[in-house]
Amino acid sequence: MQExxxxxxxxxxxxxxxxxxxxAAVGCGLFAKYAEIGGADLILVLNAGRFRLMGYSSTASxxxxxxxxxxxxxxxxxxxxxxxxxxxxxxxxxxxxxxIVLDDYLDEIRDAGFAxxxxxxxxxxxxxxxxxxxxxxxxSFDREVTAIRKASExxxxxxxxxxxxxxAAQMAAAGANIICAHLGFTKGGSSGVKLAISLEESxxxxxxxxxxxxxxxxxxxxxxxxxxxxxxxNAEYIxxxxxAMGYIGGSSFERIPTEASIIRVxxxxxxxxxxxxxxxxxxxxxxxHTAIKQADYVRYITSYVxxxxxxxxxxxxxxxxxxxxxxYLSQLxxxxxxxxxxxxxxxxxxxxxxxxxxxxxxxxxxxxxxVGYEDASYFSRLFKKETGMTPSEWKEISHKNNHIxxx
Numbered sequence: 001m002q003e004x005x006x007x008x009x010x011x012x013x014x015x016x017x018x019x020x021x022x023x024a025a026v027g028c029g030l031f032a033k034y035a036e037i038g039g040a041d042l043i044l045v046l047n048a049g050r051f052r053l054m055g056y057s058s059t060a061s062x063x064x065x066x067x068x069x070x071x072x073x074x075x076x077x078x079x080x081x082x083x084x085x086x087x088x089x090x091x092x093x094x095x096x097x098x099x100i101v102l103d104d105y106l107d108e109i110r111d112a113g114f115a116x117x118x119x120x121x122x123x124x125x126x127x128x129x130x131x132x133x134x135x136x137x138x139x140s141f142d143r144e145v146t147a148i149r150k151a152s153e154x155x156x157x158x159x160x161x162x163x164x165x166x167x168a169a170q171m172a173a174a175g176a177n178i179i180c181a182h183l184g185f186t187k188g189g190s191s192g193v194k195l196a197i198s199l200e201e202s203x204x205x206x207x208x209x210x211x212x213x214x215x216x217x218x219x220x221x222x223x224x225x226x227x228x229x230x231x232x233x234n235a236e237y238i239x240x241x242x243x244a245m246g247y248i249g250g251s252s253f254e255r256i257p258t259e260a261s262i263i264r265v266x267x268x269x270x271x272x273x274x275x276x277x278x279x280x281x282x283x284x285x286x287x288x289h290t291a292i293k294q295a296d297y298v299r300y301i302t303s304y305v306x307x308x309x310x311x312x313x314x315x316x317x318x319x320x321x322x323x324x325x326x327x328y329l330s331q332l333x334x335x336x337x338x339x340x341x342x343x344x345x346x347x348x349x350x351x352x353x354x355x356x357x358x359x360x361x362x363x364x365x366x367x368x369x370x371v372g373y374e375d376a377s378y379f380s381r382l383f384k385k386e387t388g389m390t391p392s393e394w395k396e397i398s399h400k401n402n403h404i405x406x407x
Contacts, residue, residue: 001155003115007088008157008177011221014041014246020239021178021223021246023090023159025120027053029079036084041246043084044159045076046092046120048250058250061121068094068121069105073112081113088115090159095119095147096139106151116157116177119144124163124182141167149174159248161225164205165212172216179213179220180248181206183227199234202227203241210243223248297322297329298336305345309352310370315341349373350386357395364391 014021023042024035027049035043047068048061061068072092080089091114095102109117123134124141134140145167148158152175159178160171168179183202197205202224210222224238225248235247301318319326333341349371356367365376373379383391 003088004155004157004177007115011041015221020235021221023180023223023246023248025049025092025225025248025250026080027051027075029075029083032080032089033083036087040087042088042090042159042248043080044090044092044118044120044248044250045072045080045114046118046250047071047094048092048121050075052250062125067097067099068092069097069100073109076114077112088157089113090115090157091117092120093117093147093151094121095144096123102147102150106147106154106156110154110156114156116159117147117151118159118180119147119161122161122182124161124167125184141170145170145174148176152176159223162209162213165208168209168212169216172213172220176213177221178223179209180223180225181209181244182225183229197227199228199237202229203238206238206242206244214243221245225249297324298333301329301333301341302337302344305348309349310372312372313345346382346386350383353379353383353391354387354394357391358398364395367391 011021021042022040023044024031024038024040025044025046025048026032026035027046031049032043032045046061047066048058050071051060051065052058054060056065076089076091091109091112093105093109106117122141122144123131123139124144126134144160148160148171151158158174158176159180160167160174160176161180161182162168162171163182168181171179181202183197183205206222206224213220213222222242222244223246224235224242224244229235229238229247230249238244238247300322304318304321305313315330316326319329322329330341333344337344339347353367353371356362356370364380368374368376368379371379373382380390380392383389383394387394389397
């Protein structure tokens with residue numbers, strides 16, 4: 001009971017300080033560890049998390065692909081409880097499991113180190129013909145209500161996922177500490193559901209659920225989960241339109257950001273040079289705009305030339321582009337750069353050629369064209385004058401020593 005009071009006290013403190021209560025539904029110790037570091041108030045260990053790590057949708061949690069309670073117990077003991085030190089871990093209990101004796105299993109959950117339970121996977125997600133067939137044989141939401149009641153009586157903290165006002169009232173009467181409006185499987189990402197109720201519909205449903213729960217227990221904590229609420233912005237909408245005190249996230253904390261991060265990092269490793277080139281071009285374009293805006297004509301010239309190095313470039317053309325007197329612009333350039341434009345242009349072209357010569361598959365003729373010289377012989381003479389060696393010699397030494405010569 002002391003642990004239960006401590007959890008409730010902490011959550012009340014968060015609410016009083018206008019902080020949202022955040023529950024992270026996880027499937028492994030790694031995500032639990034970093035959810036705690038990120039400031040989560042509760043860790044929920046659900047079988048859906050395990051299936052997400054396998055690459056499946058959370059919908060797999062309702063299908064006969066594994067024993068839910070065994071999966072959660074194993075993950076909780078071996079991974080999550082070992083990685084979480086200061087916040088409560090909640091067991092996702094399949095209350096309709098015919099292989100458990102509920103009272104005994106609740107004791108086992110508590111003895112393992114879990115602070116409480118939640119009703120997940122829940123038959124509340126199953127409707128239609130199949131849902132009716134389950135209810136006919138006694139596999140119903142009532143069993144989940146019973147589990148919440150028995151867990152509350154044993155001093156365990158309880159989170160009740162509900163789908164309508166009637167269930168909210170039942171769970172509140174059973175002693176649930178948190179009523180969580182379950183808005184369906186989370187939308188978004190590659191394996192998320194494509195259809196979900198709208199934010200407006202979610203807010204309206206959540207409001208009805210919260211009011212029904214409050215009628216029974218005015219002090220109950222009110223959270224939302226799933227559906228279209230898959231980002232802080234969407235959660236903010238729910239906060240602003242309901243009395244929700246927080247949010248429980250599974251896919252939105254694990255799968256969706258992990259998918260995006262892995263794709264981005266993998267593409268970056270795979271296409272690093274391409275991405276680097278695109279970023280360089282973007283920076284150059286921004287430099288041009290900034291230079292013009294600040295009347296930094298020399299910066300404009302250096303940025304423009306770098307972007308068009310392969311083209312014929314004359315100082316006359318640049319002065320006309322900027323609508324400035326050629327002699328005045330020439331003086332500005334020499335004053336800022338310390339050398340004339342023609343000297344700087346040669347140094348820039350030769351410097352770029354040095355980098356390009358590291359590619360053993362590029363010919364001298366190709367590189368000459370890329371830095372603005374159609375005549376490879378003329379390019380070679382200029383290159384030797386600047387570096388003391390021909391492009392071919394530079395290339396050979398560069399590849400032999402696996403670095404660019406210092407000359």
